[in-house]
Amino acid sequence: MAKRKLTALNVQLKLKILNEVDHGTEKKAIAQQFGIPKSTLSTIIKNREKIIHAAASGSGNKSKRCRTVKYEKIDTILLEWFSHMRASNIPLTGPVIQSKANDIAKDMSIKDFRCSAGWLSRIQRRQSISSLQICGEANEVDEESANNWLHEFYRVREKYASCDVFNMAETGFFYNLFPNHTLGAKGDKCHGGARSEQRVTVVLCCNADGSEKFRPWIIGKSGKPSWFKNINMDTLPCIYSHHQKAWIDGTSFGKWIFVSTGDMFFLR
Incomplete structure (x- = not known):
């Protein structure tokens, strides 16, 4: 059996693969089209968010081209919605944004638009939108009350030595x-019990x-x-x-x- 030649897939090619997945193309057909094993395709799908983030940050691109925005009205409405959602502290993922963009296009009777992974990465790059780690419960705190309390605390604190x-x-x-990570031999099945x-x-x-x-x-x-x-x-x-x-x-x-x-x- 001839040894399969290993080919490194850049970010843009991975975006094309994700685009085919988004269009509903069968995984077997996608793997044959791009000459990759099914396991590689599964890994690309699993790492969707990382790939989109890498494309948005320009990682893995040897060259960049300036392109005009074809659907500027969709961009404008989507960004207004995006800003409103984030101001309300609502978490947003790539698929959620893609779904909203498709809904906007449908409402505007734009039939040739489809929000692919590549389109999402481009609007992220244009608008400096990146993946963020959610932490804490900032909206659970009344900021004004907290600042008033700190002001009173510092006033009282001045009367005492450290x-x-x-x-x-x-x-x-x-x-x-038990820890939630473990080392194991390749192929081992790792199952967690009751914590x-x-x-x-x-x-x-x-x-x-x-x-x-x-x-x-x-x-x-x-x-x-x-x-x-x-x-x-x-x-x-x-x-x-x-x-x-x-x-x-x-x-x-x-x-x-x-x-x-x-x-x-x-x-x-």
Whole structure:
């Protein structure tokens, strides 16, 4: 059997392949047309967003040509809709934008328009639209109230030295949770099981200049954990207390506030 010649596919060629997929061409026919195995086609489809982003940023293009915009009215209406959606903090993906562009063309009775992957990459490049990582919940915060609170905080903060300003933070520690990535031999099937919900709460506190740090406070579910058997808990490098859900409750927090400065922490 003749050895198949390996050919590197550039971004533009991958966009053409995605365009054929968008037109509903059978995958077998696409693979034959471009001389690629089905596995390569599957990888290209899987990496659609990365390919479109690479094309929009100009990555992989040896040359660039200036082209006039054929459907300028569609661009204008689509960008107005895009700006409105993002102002409302609504996430948008490539396929969603393509679907909207096709709807706009249909409403304008433009029959020869089809929003392909290539068209999407070009409008992204023209309008400097790129893929962004969604993080946080910014819209859940009242920015004006937050700024007013900060202003009041700084006013009060000026009265105290850094050594007298403390910050406490809590975090959940899932000590029995397996990692969500693994190494394995090629061809191995990787399946995940039920993820452990066993956790403790870890509380840390120190002052602004770092001169005073409290012992970590660990909150578990059991009042007398088996692993503490025959151990003097007062000798632990941390403070331990318990709660039925391993949370901080009002009573324990009140005790922490009252006695923490002397590190005489008796919650057990």
